[in-house]
Amino acid sequence: MAISRRAFGLGLLGLSAAGTGGYLLVKDRPELQGLLGRRTTLFGFTGGEKRAFLDDAEVTAALGSFGIVLDARVAGSVEMVREAALLGQNPQFLWPSxxxxxxxxxxxxxKIRRDQVVLNSxxxxxSWQAVADGLGRAGLVTLTQDGHYELDLKAFIDAVLKGTNWAELGVDALYGRARIVSTxxxxxxxxxxxxxxxxxxxxVDVATETALTQYGAQVQMLFAAMGLKSSSSGKLFDQYLAGGLGAEPMAVGYENQLVEWILADMARWDRVKANPGARPVLLYPKPTVYSAHPLIVTAEAGDRLPEVLMEPRLQDLAWTRHGFRGPLGAAGGSANSAIAGILPSQVSAVLPLPSAEVMLKLLQLLG
Amino acid sequence: MAPMRAALASMALGLLLLLSGCGSGPKEPFKIVSGSENTVLEPIVSEFCRSRGVTCTFTYEGSLDIGLALGSAEGIDADAVWPASSVWIDLFDTGRKVKDTVSIAQMPVILGVRRSKAEALGWVGRPVTMADVLGAVKSGQLKFLMTSATQSNSGASAYLAMLTTALGGADRMMTADDLSRQDVRQTVGDLLSGVERSAGSSGWLADLYVKSAAEGTQYDAMWNYEALIKETNDKLRAAGNEALYAIYPADGIAVADSPLGFVSRGKGDATEAFFKDLVTFLQSEPVAKRIAATGRRIPLGNVTAAAQADSNLDPSRLLTAIRLPEPTVIRQALDLYQSALRKPSLTALCLDYSGSMAGEGEEQLEAALDFVLTPDRAAQVLVQWTPDDQILVYPFESRVRERLVASGEPVAQQALLEEARRNSADGGTDMYGCAMRALEDIVATPGRETYLPAIVLMTDGRSEGDAEALIAVWRRVTPHVPIFGITFGDADVSQLDSVAEATSGRVFDGRNDLAGAFRAARGYN
Known part of the structure; x- marks a missing residue:
């Protein structure tokens, strides 16, 4: 044995000193927390549309590498910020949509410590190819240069409110009046x-209380014409896919829903794409609104969660595997992914929602 | 090429079963409560269960029964529900016990018309609207079978499509105000006057069509799921009988979504994981193909059963689907059906007051009468009478003791209940004699074709005599009058079973759940 017991002891000491120095070095670096095996578990509520993202093994591993484990329970966006039964459980974060x-x-x-929009959709x-083609002929849908469909939603809503038939909107395959459903x-x-x-x-602008008095009744009419409405976005999306062109010609949803569905089974998407009659089509209303996903931190332990979720690795996973855009609406990660080409890199025209006061009054009108 | 493909498909299926066999299933049996239209899919589900070493049990119930059980305080005794349509979950599952519902198939409710009848009506090879159906019913050229709109989803679907088209087409959204419109009520009432036989179950109705055809009774038409019309045609053709021609009303069709949903009742992760694997299995391509072969439309279907030109069945045909209104409006529409629009019933109740019913049997019988003749109680489960209905009541032993007659007016029902209750159990039993008397009275009822007739034997089933003379007379009476049995006390169902079998009726057990039994029987007229 060439190495003496003493030398070996000294060597150990040296290693340990380097270790301590290293520990002191990384202790305050959030991105290296995971290396130390220190994990903070944070409990809170999230909207159901982010469930697949938070359940994704790569996402939990990435969060883990930053020392974070999320115990996120699904709750409706409106209820998680208002219901005493949920707030009484002392969530450390809220992530509505x-x-x-x-x-x-x-x-x-x-008590909000921090709030930051980390994802957008x-x-x-x-809709379906046959509808997009028909509405295209009627001038309500246009194909952009990068191959995405834009919908003149204002003109379409006007047509629905007037009771215009599908045939008059260029959609000969469908009988009766044009319609659209949301949750x-x-x-x-x-x-x-x-x-x-x-x-x-x-x-024709971000709606104020005056606009609500003026146009509230028309929004009421639009929603009354929908009849039985789904209680969740996920359910409506499933209904749209299952019902097909005849039963669900147009359904409102989030952009990322189609992405998650495609990525869940790429072979299925290839089959579906090849069938022109049953090809799902994404129409971008122009203008549209963003479903922003603001992360609300309510406990000190969660203070660094917004930064962690803004880390390039997590933003990249959110975009490439779940179709969520970054805080400014731009495609988050590498452009060269499986979903490249399905979604436009930027959404051209976006309006803010009316204020909370106006929205609450609108909800009452539709209740 | 085809055998090759079949071999590949079966290999893929085998692989899937093998893969899915790796997980561990729940230890206890996995209970599925399903609509009767899914009997044809039970073997496919069982195949998966066996591959996992799990016992799966199927119980078939009407949509309303599934809904009521979901809404009840004790909850439904099932790990998964599979009603015909998610509407029944939306209407009744207020506690949100059902989760992860997945549409396994899309099933439009259409009108199958005997091919020669469809030709006579000039309906072959052209679009037919609900207005055409109305015209044929009003001119007396068309009658049909349809399940009860308040008990079974296919009947509810046909009825809601009738209402929606009466409002002006598939695109009209029904409101509470629309339901009070006289013109709408008139149109839908006229359409429903075409009902020749009703039932509480779509599967049972389809079987009735096939069985009646085999015995020489050719009904004109039947409202049922597209897939059940296909199933019926397969059986009719195999027996050398005339098949049904599919009419897809051009102005609006209701589509059922056949949702399979998990019932969360704290049985552990293994049970939930098993459910998810079952769904994955049913959605896998080789299995989806087998489901499509039954005539069901598979979501995003690039697998569909081939169209049948001679019967006009085509699961890939684009439909004009109606949109359903809000749950409160659906509930009001169903109440309207039961209380005003359905075809009135002419119901004869034979009450067994023989000596063998003394004690428990008599108590159960009177409790059942109290339920069925108390409007508030009957209305809770949508089987209340209307003033247009006629009720005949015969307390019997070895002879018919008396005949009591009433309309469905609440006051008349009350009087009927009090009269009937004056009886007490004594003497021998002859249920055949009572049924014979009831049949004679039904035949003698003026305008009996405007009613849906039925005889209900409420008895312990232990009767003297036999059915021979009764059945001989029964055969000569057309349209036929179904004879149902509801059992009480120390019941022996064998005699009742043979009467019901011979008269296309059905026997229900009134001992454990008499309200349920009577509801089921009432769903059949």
Whole structure:
């Protein structure tokens, strides 16, 4: 044995000193926390549309490498910021799916330490190739240079309110009057946002209380014509896919829903794409509204969560695997991914939602 | 090429079963409560269960029964529910016990018309609207079978499509105000006057069509799921009988979504994981193909059963689907059906007051009568009478003791209840004699074709005599009058079973759940 017992002892000491120095070095670096095996578990509520993202093994591993484990339970965006039964459980963070919810949380007495939009997903209209082609002929849908469909939602809503037939809008395959459905705005965020967007469009600007008095009845009519409405965005999206062109010609949803569905089974997407009759089509209302996902931190332990979620690795996973855009609406990660080409890199025209006060009054009108 | 493909498909299926066999399933049996239209899919589900070493049990119930059980305080005794449509979950599952619902198939409710009848009506090869159906019913050229709109989803779907089209088309959203419109009520009432036989179950109705055809009774038409019309046609053709021609009303069709949902009742992760694997299995391509082969439309279907030109069935045909209104409006529409629009019923109740019913049997019988003749109680489960209905009551032993007659007016029902209750159990039993008397009275009822007739034997089933003379007379009476049995006390169902079998009726157990039994029987007229 060439190495003496003493030398070996000294060597150990040296290693340990280097270790201590290293520890002191990384202790305050959030991105290296995971290396030390120190994990902070944070409990809170999130909207159901982010469930697949938070359940994704790569996402939990990435969060873990920053020393964070999320115990996120699903709750409706409106209820998580208002219901005593949920707030009474002392959540350390709230992650609703609309920026308006930050105001609502404040109004219901939530002590907000930090709030930051970390993800974005525009409200879109899911439809079918035959509808897009027909509406294209009628001038309501245009194909952009990068191959995405834009919908003149204002003109379409006007047509629905007037009782215009599909045939008059160029869609010969469908019988009867044009229609569009969203979720129940009093239960689900995508319906809530669509109500705000519709009011904006009718008012031709971000709607104020005056606009609500003027156009509220028309939004009411639009929602009454939908009949039975789904309680969640996920359910409506499933219904749209299952029902097909005849039963669900147009359904409101989030842009990222189609992405998650495609990525769940790429072979299925290839089959579906090849069938022109049953090809799902994403229409971007112009203008649309963003479903922003503001992270609201309510406990000290969660203070660094916003930065962690803004880390390039997590933003990249959010975009490439779940279709969520970054805080400014730009494609988050590498452009060269499986979903490249399916979504436009930027959404051209975006309006803010009306204020929390106007939205609450609109909800009452639609209740 | 085809055998090759089949071999590949079966290999893929085998692989899937093998893969899915790796997980561990729940230890206890996995209970599925399903609509009767899914009997044809039970073997496919069982195949998966066996591969996992799990016992799966199927119980078939009407949509309303599934809904009521979901809404009840004690909850439903099932790990998964599979009603015909998610509407029934939306209407009744207020505690949100059902989660992860997945549409397994899309099933439009259409009108199957006997091919020669469809030709006579000039409906072959052209679009037919609900207005055409109305015209044929009003001119007396068309009658049909349809399940009860308040008990079964296919009947509810046909009824809601009738209402929606009466408002002016598939695109009209029904409101509470629309339901009070006289013109709408008139149109839908006229359409429903075409009902020749009703039932509480779509599967049972389809079987009735096939069985009646085999016995020489050719009904004109039947409202049912597209897939069940296909199933019926397969059976009719195999027996050398005339098939049904599919009519897809051009102005509006209700589509059922056949949702399979998990019932969360704290049975552990293994049970929930098993459910998810079952869904994955049912959605896998080889299995989806087998489901499509039954005539069901598979979501995003690039697998569909081939169209049948001679019967006009085509699961890939684009439909004009109606949109359903809000739950409160649906509930009001169903109340309207039960209380005003459905075809009135002419119901004869034979009450067994023989000596063998003394004690428990008599108590159960009177409790059942109290339920069925108390409007508030009957209305809770949508089986209340209307003033247009006629009720005949015969307390019997070895002879018919008396005949009591009443309309469905609440006051008349009350009087009927009090009269009937004056009886007490004594003497021998002849249920055949009572049924014969009831049949004679039904035949003698003026305008009996405007009613849906039925005889209900409420008895312990232990009767003297036999059915021979009764059945001989029964055969000569057309349209036929179904004879149902509801059992009480120390019941012996064998005699009742043979009467019900011979008269296309059905026997229900009144001992454990008499309200349920009577509801089921009432769903059949």
């Amino acid at each position: 609309s920026a308006v919810m930050v105001d609502l949380a404040r109004q219901s007495g939530v 525009p409200i879109v209209v899911y 129940d705005p009093n239960r689900s965020n995508s319906g809530f946002m669509f109500a705000g967007l519709a009011l904006n469009l009718l008012a």
